[in-house]
């Protein structure tokens with residue numbers, strides 16, 4: 358992937374990107390997150406177990422290294438959320454990675470109650486196995502922006518309501534970090550004897566952005582605001598990743614199926630398309646919306662497949678890769694039917710491409726590479 362690395366150095370990371378590279382780490386976040394971090398540390402002291410939510414597409418990049426020393430001293434479950442957007446063929450390698458690191462990890466979809474129930478089973482198992490004296494146990498949910506903490510807490514709330522219909526705001530006396538301090542904490546009861554409460558999240562963590570590529574990955578997954586990095590730069594990075602991995606070459610088959618009459622499948626796939634396109638939408642979309650999305654995806658895949666196969670350069674060379682990406686922007690503009698003269702054409706292409714990627718329309722993906730595992734003794 359040297360073409361990608363060089364391109365990152367040359368054009369994608371530097372220039373006018375709004376970041377301060379002080380003391381080795383990059384700060385892409387406003388100061389108020391420091392307050393959230395303090396609140397999280399306070400709450401952490403009270404918690405008996407922490408659910409650390411990460412993005413399944415970024416099992417390492419969506420961590421917060423700052424908090425890791427505090428977390429590693431705690432009972433912890435890593436929940437790799439949005440597993441529906443992550444490549445299942447690679448997911449098992451990540452499961453193995455966490456296993457060898459002796460970390461409890463489970464891939465979940467926060468929108469699916471059955472998936473969240475499995476997470477809660479693991480949490481209860483870990484707590485009940487370890488603690489039998491305490492009458493009340495607290496579980497805290499932490500994670501960097503946009504990993505799905507609210508979606509997870511909502512699902513836990515639904516499950517909690519079905520288990521214990523009358524849920525009152527809980528109070529827990531004298532459990533604060535300082536003796537005699539009474540803490541009043543909102544949470545949902547999920548188990549009895551001992552009582553286990555899952556607490557509301559006190560805020561978001563700042564992700565650890567140690568290098569430009571981590572920042573771009575987080576931006577691609579939506580954990581860094583688009584406006585901070587710029588949609589075009591994020592889309593360029595996405596194209597560079599797809600090209601260097603050769604992903605568009607797998608889309609030949611899909612495009613042939615389309616020509617063979619995949620229109621018939623559009624009907625069968627309605628529900629899948631709807632869920633991924635707009636998770637919170639209640640009314641089913643009409644057929645023309647679905648056909649539009651199907652056509653858009655096919656057009657984009659075809660544009661990327663044909664530009665990559667017709668390209669004579671070497672994607673490992675950063676200049677060649679840059680040329681290919683420029684060609685792909687033009688091909689995508691055509692496929693997306695964005696008028697040739699539109700002044701903001703590249704931005705419009707970028708926004709559409711990012712939406713397709715983020716909603717899983719271009720297929721499941723894991724952006725982090727599994728590190729070589731050295732078993733923890």
Ligand SMILES: Nc1nc2c(ncn2[C@@H]2O[C@H](COP(=O)(O)OP(=O)(O)OP(=O)(O)O)[C@@H](O)[C@H]2O)c(=O)[nH]1
Pocket residue numbers: 438439440441442465466467468500501502503504505506507508509561636
């Ligand atoms: N496909 C998919 N989308 C999810 C999942 N969980 C959450 N989302 C979506 O991800 C986006 C962010 O989810 P939130 O629950 O708001 O994330 P958050 O971590 O609370 O975000 P912040 O408030 O920024 O910290 C929303 O559009 C959710 O619908 C999941 O398991 N799969």
